[in-house]
Amino acid sequence: MKKTIAVITSGGDAPGMNACIRAIVLTANRFGHQVIGFKHGYNGLIENEKVLLSPFDVQHTIQLGGTILKSARCLAFTTDKGLIAAVENLNKNEVDALVVIGGDGSLRGLDRLQKHWDGQVIGVPGTIDNDLNGTDNTIGYQTAIDTALDSIDKLRDTADAFERIFLVEVMGRHAGFIALASAVASGAEQALFPESIDDPHTELESIVQHVECLRQVKGKSSIIMVIAEHLWPGGVSDLAETLTNQIGIECRPCILGHIQRGGAPVAYDRILATKLGSYAVEIINEGQSGVMVGEINNRQCAHKLNYVYSEQKELDPYLVKIQQNLFDVVQCLNLSKK
């Protein structure tokens, strides 16, 4: 049965969104479905900003950062009025299935929508934060880590030349995935993320102690701390100032910011996006609805929308352990005794 599939990208953009749109279009085309995109996320649904998407429209888009369908955060969609307008446009355009590529907020929106619309709704995890259950990796996460890593490697050069302390703030919303991964990958001497810290202020003493211990280690020429956004009240600039005062040497803050969202996706994200986009069309063929597609243990899967955002997703416990062990205080003291 030929269907009309609508696609939107919503919320913070993530590298690989275009690769996913492309896979949806190419796969849908194979089954004879028609694909339309709505621009600017849910806004486009409400405003009926639609575009036809043929295989030619997505040619050579697999490597593009951002999203050719544009994105937005949409307050109107949280209102009944907005929701109703969206449903009307979906019906008017005879849409059979809506695919939303986005993160936590976008999938919550989709969950609300399915209560008011009869069509199939499918979520695809597109966010650099990796904070969704139901998939090992979200589209964009690996690219964001590599972007952060590239910057931290550069900071290491300067940190090392000056034997300095750098505090690097990375993204991740309320989760520590990017912070933990970029810290381990860069050999950062410390990582602070929400899952590891209860109350930042009570932790200050142990942070200071850790830094001073590291500095006592002969030959340790620079220190890099990776800190998750939203962790420290006042942000990393405030923490840098606090540490500078306590330790007596200059600690420099660096906020990586929005560069972490952009850029050509790495192979991992292009492949994941291609697989999940194809899989989304396949389960539309099967008649599924109300689920987010994902990949767990290298196999495609689908989970109820409310499952994916209800609970805090767990960090890899082995990675948490390694980051703590490789640079813990005992280690430092062992080193310093040599």
Add this chain to the structure above:
Amino acid sequence: MKKTIAVITSGGDAPGMNACIRAIVLTANRFGHQVIGFKHGYNGLIENEKVLLSPFDVQHTIQLGGTILKSARCLAFTTDKGLIAAVENLNKNEVDALVVIGGDGSLRGLDRLQKHWDGQVIGVPGTIDNDLNGTDNTIGYQTAIDTALDSIDKLRDTADAFERIFLVEVMGRHAGFIALASAVASGAEQALFPESIDDPHTELESIVQHVECLRQVKGKSSIIMVIAEHLWPGGVSDLAETLTNQIGIECRPCILGHIQRGGAPVAYDRILATKLGSYAVEIINEGQSGVMVGEINNRQCAHKLNYVYSEQKELDPYLVKIQQNLFDVVQCLNLSKK
């Protein structure tokens, strides 16, 4: 119990080998073990080229390509004389455990060694080819894909400007992992790898047919074919010439070659290398021997050495299917009818 752990890197170098050495040294240090490296792979064992490895020696090496311990392929180690010399040096240096970071051939060598030596032997999968069972990814594989992808993206610019056909040969030994992944990630219109092709010559007709079909598609402005090394007799240059003659338009060959082995490892490989290096020390603590460490479904594991290389490792079947479907002939004809 304090141990002496020896480390070598062997066979083709892979990005992340240094990150792995570093993790072994830092983790061993935490348990009070001593680490020594032998240089130039098994040659260094035979020649007793040893160096002490302290945490300071591995500082800021996590991002380095190549291997600080050098590597080599070692014919001498396949002889009894070489094997005996290696065992003597291991004993003379009171080595308790030997960790070998390498690929297929290196792990076969380690399997032979364990029959002649009482110490613990641990393999770590370090090869860009990803052709070892017992782990989802080998160290270096993801970086090699991204390096290949970066080149293919550049070729696409030129291919597209000239509306040309490019044949790109990638590495992978006798397996199609790099070819398949870099083809999907680059949106290559065709991928040829050992697992998909029985007899290349009988396939020529279908290759030609596929290209001609793609070219009929209005708007398809360039074609990129990714081909695994060793696949086509005479190599990609020969295939390019054959296709040029058959199709009547110029097909250009490009052999990516050894650039795929070098460069700073991507985050994925640094993290995998750090985890597997740490895990190798942990299972040395447990007294294990004769195994290769790996990571399957995001969990660390260890498998008998002869298991990892005995059977051909399977490609991701879903990825194989996608690569075939996205650009198959039916698809082409659908497109061309529009």
Add this chain to the structure above:
Amino acid sequence: MKKTIAVITSGGDAPGMNACIRAIVLTANRFGHQVIGFKHGYNGLIENEKVLLSPFDVQHTIQLGGTILKSARCLAFTTDKGLIAAVENLNKNEVDALVVIGGDGSLRGLDRLQKHWDGQVIGVPGTIDNDLNGTDNTIGYQTAIDTALDSIDKLRDTADAFERIFLVEVMGRHAGFIALASAVASGAEQALFPESIDDPHTELESIVQHVECLRQVKGKSSIIMVIAEHLWPGGVSDLAETLTNQIGIECRPCILGHIQRGGAPVAYDRILATKLGSYAVEIINEGQSGVMVGEINNRQCAHKLNYVYSEQKELDPYLVKIQQNLFDVVQCLNLSKK
């Protein structure tokens, strides 16, 4: 006076061609001129494949490799028939000025054209080879060097891990600009380019001697030779085989090939392209014709078309001297005595 300006990109594509098209369009727009592009180089002139180019069409193209106007080599344009068809289309479209972005062959073509057409003709140096007089740098040259360098840096990792000899073939047509620059920038131990070698075969002995000298130097762990394309009969693979036989250790060839043409242009090329594109429009306003724009000593200039390709452009003599001196045989012997 409002004019109609036509633009084509011709010959081998070069990173920065799009940045140049963009600058032409934005600058022309400022003066109220209309810009049209012909696709596929001179072929598009002959076939009248024209597209209108507005500021919106070139938005966000400054970073794109390749050329949005496509390129081609055009045999038909070397015939009278082709030339006449081109002139007819220029007149039919009421073109006042034609800008050709390309290299040696493309500018020769433009020189021929101006003898048969009354409009203004302006060349812009767009080629990675940097082999045009009348400008210090051609558009695309700096990017090609950085692309080659990135690959050679990666090869160094492997060369060093294996203490190997790598022979890297880079582009440059009949000139050594890319070879010399990428050799100096990568610290290559030897560079062979047309300007430095009269008869390759008589040089073989000195090449072998140089390599053997380098190898005697204690601690010299790898050797990289950069070789210009077209230099060695049979190419770098043949030279590698010859050297392997003579020296007795394996020398590996690596042909960088067409990746050197692609990729996002570096800042230097985007800026140069933007300046030269703007300047081309400015001298069209002044009524100039028959010249190629360029930049010498950081100032924009224009030279007669036949000047720019008539004589072999000279390499930077100081750079030639440095490359020879830093690794000459005397140097080697000094080192080896230590």
Add this chain to the structure above:
Amino acid sequence: MKKTIAVITSGGDAPGMNACIRAIVLTANRFGHQVIGFKHGYNGLIENEKVLLSPFDVQHTIQLGGTILKSARCLAFTTDKGLIAAVENLNKNEVDALVVIGGDGSLRGLDRLQKHWDGQVIGVPGTIDNDLNGTDNTIGYQTAIDTALDSIDKLRDTADAFERIFLVEVMGRHAGFIALASAVASGAEQALFPESIDDPHTELESIVQHVECLRQVKGKSSIIMVIAEHLWPGGVSDLAETLTNQIGIECRPCILGHIQRGGAPVAYDRILATKLGSYAVEIINEGQSGVMVGEINNRQCAHKLNYVYSEQKELDPYLVKIQQNLFDVVQCLNLSKK
């Protein structure tokens, strides 16, 4: 005559400093000179932290960011006591010539030193800021532009996906070189730098007007403003807040910060550093002193130290003009009329 040449790197580190040290060592070695390095800039002179530098010590350092000699800013050197200690150590080590690789402050320090010491003093321009007369480019400048550009390209993806306004703060001390170049290269719609703005507050109205004009332009989907550090009181975050309030749409700040100092140098900087390092040794051979080496119009030169920092270095006036013209208000209005 064999000499002892001392080298330091001082002030903010810049990519290419290691390439320059390497060139000094290799060239000096060729003439039989001895090279010693003092670590941590002038501090190392005062504290006599010296290391011997042989050709082997600089092998494979050409591609490294940061500085193997470490750097520092040195307050002690501004005092007589510090100066005297430095002179004593230079004499004690029988140094004939001191080469300082650094920026404005470091060369001022060198100028002071030469009044108290009889040896030869040579400056080399090593700073990302490009704010020294006597050379067209300083070592590190081109790399810093490309690093900034890479980040701005990534921000463009997100800016475009969200149709947002981004304000990007780049480095440059009190000069607009990085801001102007990265703005032109990224196609930024506006650039604010010290040379273009007298009093930022009186400019606010024209900034707002410019942004509003750009936004009226149909199809202009995102706006990027590049702003030099130290320009706006309160920094780019303050300006973003001010603009957000005035324009009524969210303007996001992004401070690129210290990543601009790190990373592997691009080919341009490696080549420049190699030339200037070699040239520094050559003019030491000639007996010159009290000068900074540089390259103007592609030729090596040497200027008195006090010349290079006495006057504000001029931006490329053609580039300033282009940046203003390509996006000026008239242009905008032309566009919006279509």
